[in-house]
Amino acid sequence: MSDRDDGGVRRLGRAWFGRDAPVVAAELLGKLIVHELPAGDGGRAAGRIVEVEAYTEDDPASHTHRGRTPRTEVMFGPPAHLYVYLSYGIHACANVVTGPDGDGQAVLLRAVVPVEGVEAMRARRGGRGDRALADGPGKLTQALGIELRHDGHDLAGEGSTLSILDDGVDPPTTPVVGPRVGITRATSTPWRFRVPSG
DNA sequence: AAAGAGATGGTCT
DNA sequence: GACCATCTCTTTT
8 A cells, every 4th residue: 555654654655546536536635745856956845735636537527538549548557657738738737547557537636735845846936926836736736846748657666756645644534525627527526625724 | 806818739529 | 620627917896
């Protein structure tokens, strides 16, 4: 279920991600996403996940709903990989692939709270105010230095520079659950989860 | 505080 | 050629 254990912090492994997207989505709240960047790029950047959305194959709003395409191969692949796509021709949006290999499921990361490397995040975000640093799917990728080239990156791979950590902060017992946003189909499916008051 | 619109490019029909 | 899993800036209450 997890790799390693240094000081109560565990890196989530492939099996953890190999469950259905709505389940993984709810449990991702409170976890840390960490990007080990070169010192010249500000070093370690980390954010606490506070908002996510689940997408499955059996879901008209999902990129995988109409079957496999070159773009969605990663999402149909094994869990714990990153599916990064270009949104509106401008923004990189990051998903964590979930479910068994062959299933087209993923969880979109919609918002994180900056935890480490905040100065570098500000720089990458063009010096924007702290609240606007990573409170959107396109903003958090820019803040964390996640780009299109990370599409297919294995979060559970040995020595991966990107990973998701459980540092003992539990998901909220009563997350805010509601409809997903920015989509035109299946808008009533309540697969958006966020930490209250975030 | 809210509403409107432009930017910008891959993907699929 | 239409459609976006968005963000930012400008204009209007």
